Amino acid sequence: MLFGHHHTDTFHIVKDANGTAVQTMLLAPAVTPWFSSLPGAGANNPAFRFITFNDSNWDMLDITTYYVDLAQLNHNASTQWKKEYSFSDSTGYNISLINAQSMAALLQRMKDNDTLFQLYIKYNSVMYDVKLVDGARKIAQLCSIEFIDLDQYYQCLKEGSVTPSPPPTSSPSAASPLASQFSAYVSIILSAAIVLVLFS
Template sequence: MNIKLQLKEIQVYIVGHTPPGVDDREVGASGLAEQHNARYLQIVRQYADMIRGQFFGHWHSDTFRIIYNDNDEPVSWIMVTPSITPYRVVGPNNPGLRLYKFDNDTGQIVDYAQYYLNLPEANLGKRANWRLEYNLKEHYELNEVTAASLHDLADRFTQPRHNAFVRYYEANRVSLPREVEEIWGCGGALNGLCALQHYCAVTRLTTRAYSNCVSSYASALASAAARSPSSGSTRLILIIAILIFRR
């Protein structure tokens, strides 16, 4: 990006295939080389004021990412759209198609409508019936689509007795039937370690930051579990999880 673009106050969308950060399903696998990932994040931080949205795919899942500045303030967001292709190495998904709504004057994204195809039903009936799966703001109870609002949404993933992650996890798999999801998923929407994996993928966009996020939160959970009378099995699960995330 050239500094002249910023001086002209041009507003841009960034559209690409492979996003920065790590795969939310494949335990921290990255799609970009480390130096390219770091350079991309640096550019976005520098020009965050002129970037109206970032749109990627590649992971075949419905998710998002948040980019923070050096003061850990959310400054930009990335939407990762599910694929029409149902195949995926680490787990399938229903086909998905998304329509964004934006403000003509400001270029700001104001909402999107996510559609999906129930693939088992389509195969059985020999007919494709695309349905509205959800609208972003209604589904996640957002007032606006900003880096700050999505940061708050991600924070709710790890809050007890909050349904934000349940809603996210269903969308992440594009309403995959539960019997299929149980084979490929990370333990389900009520699994704390599963929520942690996705939270760290959404908010930590380097492999090192992701690994540190998982380890530090898991250690905190382990400390809390150690004070519980029934902590033995919990500690064992957390230790196994830490080893998996660090491999």
């Protein structure tokens, strides 16, 4: 499933009742940069994607993301868009067929390989002000990718030795970083569901 835009470059795994990956949600970064004041939220460089697919069976073969460096653009209006990465590249994720199984395998590789996880973080903000993510924030990122169900998400945080915060009940500025991040993901999922209902 393709979604846009979420300002960050990420994905989510959809599992069946047995815990098997059956679908993946691919969230594209945005052309419009976002400088959020929400705790724990960052910003992104502008970006867009090209998707390569097999026109006989609709298999998704590759995704290539292009971006423009906002800091450079602010100093030089002629700054050009350039390739950030492709899923199939060795500098990307080394995936030649994008589906639920390959993305679930990517998630497992990110759990096992911190270098790969930090590469994901670099692409997550489209290389804008990249910072090392570890500890609670790393666990929150991995849990949000793996579990779109609220209860399972919080259980994942508990098992990762993270004290889960309840969903925000006050203003966004008072929300915890983990709750703010989760709320953003839930908003996208609900928005997509509403669109499907309205146009089905």
